[in-house]
Amino acid sequence: MSRLNGTRAAFDTNDEKVNVAILGAGRIAHTMADTLVKMAADPRYADLIHPYAVAARDLGRARAFADQWGFDQAYGSYEDLVADPAVDLVYIATPHSLHAEQAILCMKAGKNVLVEKSFTANADQARETLDVARETGMLCAEAIWTRYMPSRRIINEILGSGEIGEVKSVSANLCYPVSDKARMTDPNTAGGALLDVGVYPLNFIDMAVGADHGRAIDHMDTSMVAHESGVDAQNSTTLVYDDGVMAVSASSMVVASDRGGYVWGTEGYLVVHNINNPEGIDVYGADHRLARHVDVPEQLTGYEYEVADAANALIDGKTECEAMPHKDTVRIMELMDSIRMRWGLRFPFED
Template sequence: MARWGILGPGYIAGLFAEDLARAGARLSAVASRDLGRAQAFAAKHGVPRAHGSYEALAADPEVDVVYIASPHSHHHEHARLMLSAGKHLLVEKPFTMNAAQAHDLIALAREKGLFIMDALWTLCNPLYRLLQARVAAGEIGTPRAFAAQIGPMGTGDNTRILDPAQGGSFTLECLTYPLNILAGLAPGLTKGASVSAQGLLTTQGVDSAATVTLKTAQGYASMAGGFVPGTGGMGGSGFQLIGDKGWLAVTDNLFNPGKALFSTGAGVEELTDTGHEARYGWEIAEVQACLSEGRLESTRVPHGLTLEVMGLLDQALQHIRGRVLA
């Protein structure tokens, strides 16, 4: 079984460590630039080794695969370090800051013969995969329209998501979800799409709310939402996909679906998945299955989809910020 390491002992990394334990996976090491933080995380989660530098984690011979949980402003730098040291990777979303960085990491992983995957838990969720299979089978006909709404998203005490130095961006942080969902469910609504977007910019230039629209010959897609600083929770988040023979709607949680409606000529079904509380467990299982089978790319979160979505995010942010991304 693959031996895991965690880079960046933050809140999400703690939830991930709990789900590694539930999955029976082996968490061998954690690293932070602050040794005290790494040691505290290790003590809380029963991790054998705590490193005070990322270079030490990269050099750890007891680690096979690393979960990158640092702010996404540093994903490219940290992932490159780990790949250069021969580590397989699961990179927390958003995968990188832009498409150029994503292309670079995937090319390096392929060159090194290493596994790399965007940590989009939604795409590994069993209910999402069921919806994907039924849409692919033509049960709602040709998809023509998609709509998603996120939030209002609370920020709580997390100042990172509104900090430009740490990649703060509602579009990168949240709209990556519906874009990945759409690209996986209805590629005819994303491939070659013309993209338009608008957003609300803070005084620091961070998009705190945004709406993105895609148009192709097959149809349209729209998605929107925003942060409400100082509050908690995810608000009302969901999505709908309309085809020319039926439709579907996720009614409870866009990020980790547990309930959906699926409508065809035969009527409306309510679909549920009582195991969706597994959180990160589904993506952990996917990584471990790929590694045990010697696959360097997930079929559930394929490289092509990650690159396509990063390209769409680039275009959206260029509209919102009024400039080409660095």
């Protein structure tokens, strides 16, 4: 039974859960399905969400997905999914190039959306999508999980405590050898390392020393090595903030890296193990001795935080999530546009 009436109505919390649907049935959709099933069985989330439906471009594939994860409904088209009045929140799990049109389809049909990163292929698409969110009153949020994880608060608390002194520099990298995946090298799907993995070190930097701390980028330098298809195979970007803090972001789809995040201060430094899904945080003094190790909370899959945040925002009648508000999504998309512009990289659909 739907809790939404018309384009936007207050959510009825009379013991009813948020029915979550997944648009797409690829690898990341399965990760989300696993998350939703675990949330539904966890006392912390069981009264909040219900794994409800999936849609794929092939009904047989959708039914197999629904059967595997115990979803109530399966649809062979995205239009059929958004026509279901019982769907409250749609997680969009398709390539970047499709996010804008699919999020707009959902919102115009009265569905709230949680859109996998990168939010869209470029900032123009992001602004168009968020314009529709404002017009329809639907919740629209970017599903970049590290923005919602408890590790974000932990890192900011350490840095805010002054334990490593005054922060002066930061470095973050994320590299996976994934160039064998067709969507990663295809310009038509907004492929390349930047939008798929590079978005994480840029967001880590933004959270560790950037907008989370009131800084704005003054200037930057960037370079990339192109894949034979024309998209970036690997890249590096140096950002200089208005107070002189420097940050280096590196990403690649052809090599593996330590996935580390490093924040350097005048009295020590901080090391985050795996910025894509923080496993722990080490704090060192200026003498390079380990001062302490901080564990991150045990999690279901890591995706539960973004789902819970979106579901609670929906219930509260909000149109954005506090952990990743619209202005942050647009700022990161604009930054990645600027980086690609420096490279001379445009996707075919942008011409």
